[in-house]
Amino acid sequence: MRASAEFIAQQPIMVNGVRGYNTGDDVPASAVENLGLIVGEHVLPAHAGVIERPAGNARRAEWEAYWLGQGMPREQVDGMTRDQLAARKPEVIGGVVPDPNAAVHVVPNPLPDVVAAQAAEQTADPVEPVERPGQNARKPEWVAYAVWRGMPRETAEDSTIPQLMEADYDTLFGPERQ
Structure with missing residues (x-):
């Protein structure tokens, strides 16, 4: 069928x-x-x-x-x-x-696909790996790290520094990319 x-x-x-x-x-x-x-x-x-x-x-x-x-x-x-x-x-x-x-x-130019855009953003590898920020790092550094690990940018930007520090990235998004 x-x-x-x-x-x-x-x-x-x-x-x-x-x-x-x-x-x-x-x-x-x-x-x-x-x-x-x-x-x-x-x-x-x-x-x-x-x-x-x-x-x-x-x-x-x-x-x-x-x-x-x-x-x-x-x-x-x-x-x-x-x-x-x-x-x-x-x-x-x-x-x-x-x-x-x-x-x-x-x-040639299909209408944008929201899901594909989100997936592309999450899977696009930056030029260099982002290292886990230190205890005194500012929010933009934590956001960059969280996005690099797989968190959606909007979620990372809406989170507080303590939330970004305490997130279990390995469980949520898998092991760190090499």
């Missing part, structure tokens, strides 16, 4: 130089929106109810967009009248047969 994602990738999708989705992978609606993917080109709906069906009296342009989003080829849509498009019943999209020669869609 398929997962409950709204869309299925129709081609490999690269995000920041990394393959984010392979052909046939489930793609959530939030990813389609954030990455600016085009429904009908990069992804197709996983089931008929993903894209709301236009009203029976909708304009041809709305029906055209709906059926292109459902994966109908442009040539077929162009060959149908508005009434034919409105009368057509949606089909559940089946399995995708990957095309080994399909072009890879690259997203």
